[in-house]
Amino acid sequence: MTAATETGSGLPAEWRVRLPVFEGPLDLLLHLVRVNEVEISDIPVTLICDQFHEYLGLMEELDLDVAAEYLYEAALLIQLKSRMLLPRRADGDEPEEDPRQELVERLLEYRRLKEASQSLAEIHGLRMGIWTREPDLPDADPDERLDLGEVSLYDLLKAFGQVIERYDREHPHALRLAVETWSVRKQFDRLLERLAPARPIDLLDDLRRRSSRGEAVAAFLAVLELLRLRLVRLHGTGAGELLLYRTDRAVSDEERESVPS
């Protein structure tokens, strides 16, 4: 890594006093392009690469955590620098591709994004100052506040997470075991759905993953049902696994109904 000496490789002197913080490696690169007054399309790789490393050096001096993304970008830059040093072929009919092309495109794209986010920031700053009223809903259920057009998967997941959390809180473990009854048919359905042709599952592993003893028992009974209906076969391996294979047989509705629910 380039030593951040007094002369350095040309980072602004005040950075040694107050190191600016960037949104990420692309933001840093874009900034280096600006302070050096160079064009993105004709980026001086050696200079920028050295300054990038110098910046990382300053971060380390200040005991800042250098995020993995910066190290990854630093490695890309070193690779690019070495490619730039290779002699270019003078012959050839096809125009040679500039090794910087990909970096240039990424930076241009990121700059566009920066511009877009800055204009959003301006709008945001202004409109943060707008106040609305609490709605007064005559006779309306104050709880009916989720607009169906706006409810998304995130809300649904969050709601389910809440249910589970509340249930666990209100039902101490011992009590829950007593209350819970595990459906054999549900385990039957679950296993059938999981079992793809030629993709066996390890029965013991599957049973171990059940959330409770009760569920494991139900799953085991379901396996017995599956065997009875010749929907699966069981194969023991030398390694002590019990592999469950799906057979070709289709399951009829009557057969499914015959499984205790």
Added chain:
Amino acid sequence: MTEQAEIEAVVEAVLFAANEPIGEPRLLELFPDDDRKRVLAAVDAVLERYAERPNRGVMAERVAGGVRLATRPELAGWLRRFFDIRGRQRLSMAALETLAIVAYRQPVSGPEIQELRGVNSSAVLKTLLERRLIRIAGRKPVVGKPFLYATTREFLVQFGLSSLQDLPPLEEFEELAQPGSGRAVEEAAASSE
């Protein structure tokens, strides 16, 4: 000293955003002492601006302890109709929770839902059936033969899913909700005034 027009604008904005009657003393506090007369005049101007007229839906009125903006009582019937219609496109948190249980545990019976939520859910189930987000998928062959519920195609459309297999497992949500990377957390926190 503050411009009369600006004081009027501030008074109107405060009354609009407040949702409760605001007395003159609280408004006077906002401005330097020598604006006193202008503030009182501004309150009168706003009262006048929102005086009752047949084409006005909002009125300013003096009530205990101050001035407030409110809809004209004659329009209550219209407002009720508006919010009734709107209510049909809304879901309560209770409904969303129930929908989530049906989505993840289907086919699931009423009693099972009640067990998980800890409260009777039949009214909510009715709402969800009406909105066509869930359907009856048979009866559970246990005592009382309760209905079993499952989600509908409408449900998939609403949540942008192509099939039930696309429903993310709860662990995936927990990952989304609690990303482990310190750097990412830092980023979210680095919001400046």
Added chain:
Amino acid sequence: MTEQAEIEAVVEAVLFAANEPIGEPRLLELFPDDDRKRVLAAVDAVLERYAERPNRGVMAERVAGGVRLATRPELAGWLRRFFDIRGRQRLSMAALETLAIVAYRQPVSGPEIQELRGVNSSAVLKTLLERRLIRIAGRKPVVGKPFLYATTREFLVQFGLSSLQDLPPLEEFEELAQPGSGRAVEEAAASSE
């Protein structure tokens, strides 16, 4: 048939009570079909009534495909003082960058966002989901089935956009990004001072 004055009053009252943008179709539902022209004229009349003037504190604005009443942004300082609230937390630059990607590229997946920004963005995505500025819009049918994100109606409301077409066109930025453009050189000079 309903009197023009009464329709105007109803429209104003609904906008006042609703606290969210209300589109014309929802207002039209309230009245018989032959009132259609009068309803549309009433919306225009209310917009005109709340047109920006120096002494007005409340404005009517067209956002997210509807009309809503809200305070004028210029009065933010006064309102903060009156209600003694520092204001909602502003979005960080990281959040705004991510929001810009979602707004312009929607539907866009988490990995695509990470690629464009060059950093992990999951915490920022969560912030935006919590603030209801973006939503999960399904899954991308590629390896790993990552979530796809899109903006919400709340995004349009908060950024004062009537629809996504109102986003500042990206071509502008493309032009700015042309090497050697006056703006870019100016910028470089300004930041090197």
